[in-house]
Amino acid sequence: MDNLIELSIDHFAKIDKMISYLEISEGFSLSFLICNEPILCDAVISEVEDKLSLNISLYGIHLDSQHLDLLDMIKKAQQSKEYQDNIQKKIKTVFFVTGFDEAVECKTDEGLSKVLLTINIMREKFLEIQNTILIRLNVGSFSQLLNEAPDFYSWRTSIFEFKLHTDEDYTELINIEDIKTGHFSIFDNHTLSQLFESYNGLIEADTTLESESPHKIAYWYQNLGMIESLRGYDEKAIEYFTKALSIYNSLDEQNEKINIIPFLMLAYHRRNQYDKELDISEELMSIFNQNDDMDGKAALLRLLANVYSATGDSEKRDQSLKESLELMLKVNSENSDNIDRIRDIGSVYSELKNYNEALKYYNKSLSLVQKKGDYFSEKDILSDIGSLYRVKGDLSKALDYYKKAVYNHSDLSFRENAIVFDRIGDIYKELGYMDKAIDSFKKALSLHISYGDGIGQISSMISLGHTYFSIGKYDESLSYYAGALELSKDIDSPQFVDFCSRQVSKIKRHMENSN
DSSP, X not given: OOOSSOOOHHHHHHHHHHHXXXXXXXXXXXXXEEESOHHHHHHHHHHHHHHSOXXXXXXXXXXXXXXOOHHHHHHHHTXXXXXXXXXXXXXXXXXXXXXXXXXXXXXXXXXXXXXXXXXXXXHHHHTTOOSEEEEEEOHHHHHHHHHHOHXXXXXXXXXXXXXXXXXXXXXXHTOOOOOOOXXXXXXXXXXXXXXXXXXHXXXXXXXXXXXXXXXXXXXXXXXXXXXXXXXTOHHHHHHHHHXXXXXXXXXXXXXXXXXXXXXXXXXXXXXXXXXXXXXXXXXXXXXXXXXXXHHHHHHHHHHHHHHHHHTTOHHHHHHHHHHHHHHHHHHOOTTOOOHHHHHHHHHHHHHTTOHHHHHHHHHHHHHHHHHHTOHHHHHHHHHHHHHHXXXXXXXXXXXXXXXXXXXXXXXXXXXXXXXXXXXXXXXXXXXTOHHHHHHHHHHHHHHHHHTTOHXXXXXXXHHHHHHHHHTTOHHXXXXXXXXXXXXXXXXXXXXXXXXXXXXXXXXXXXXXXXX
């Protein structure tokens, strides 16, 4: 059978180690094959079967919700004709266990996995099985096994983990953050379109307005930029922000420029125009210095840290974050109740990988917003804490906080929930729960569409395309990547167009090779 994915050098090296292990293992031997993506796992096993010597046989044992007693199933297999024939022919039998991910989902009334509870209790009995046992499972099931069947796990001999490699790390490409654009963020796509037409119509209706009422037309240009930024049309947003900024410059309106430049920087950033982003930041820093605005300088330094991170200058990134933190701590008193600043301090500590301090400030800001009954800020902080645990590698806690961010309120239709659903999907995908990941990405996509967020839509469609590809559903994968490609062209995003074009071509090649 031809594999529909290309195994890497790293994959082949691990396969060779697995084959060597299967060939030299004697008596009872327990090992785990950890792999989230079914197409990769199938390719690995196919390669193993092709390369195994003729005196070794993989005997399939399949668990499911109706068959949970692994020990009993193996003992029955040992009584089978196939197994007995192998003994006569002096062929070594390796029990290859599949379906483990489905089986662990069957719970007792106390919420424990039945199969894990059983194998942990019966662990001593497994020593009577004088065969190698290779269990295939995903990261999530493996994590549950470590927690609920540690004694059984202690018998392990080897662990083989395989990950699906992509042409590039697409997660960096779709690592979007929510755009804080004031009251515009509450509007759906239809309302945003109406507002756009309204502001645009006002500007076109009176060509003399700029000379007679420049503040008003600058404000309208600014709002047009905000709307286009929300919808992902960054090139158009840059055009409108630049027009507004030009008018404010002529009027020497420093405060209004403060409201525009961060969003202009964001638009430049998303188009990889980092030099322009740095240039415009100098003007903003000059204003903050003149006003001795330490909060403003701290916020700008965080934006600059993102620029340096994108350009690969880790030294300048860390320096900017440290300077930002120093300024915020300087103006933040011990008894301060400035929720935004306290949360920002937590965020900078997190970016500097000082997670204990970050958690302290996040929890303090969370306590303050809960006392105020500020649900929207509570949602953001819960999501921040989820992201902190995700970076630390505690996916279970990350998932718990992301779910709280979404489900602590009965109304799931908020714009901010779209990004959280994307993150929940990412966690499920990392754990190997592909169906749950797909469900979360689809919820995110629905909200992105509702609010007209072009970049958000592309992000969710790329995630869906990648997830469907990993489980071998190429038609669905192609559909989402093709949709992301068309939308990328519509919003004129070169980096997304380039990435999605390559993915569409790759999937088409896979589909042609499979026919």
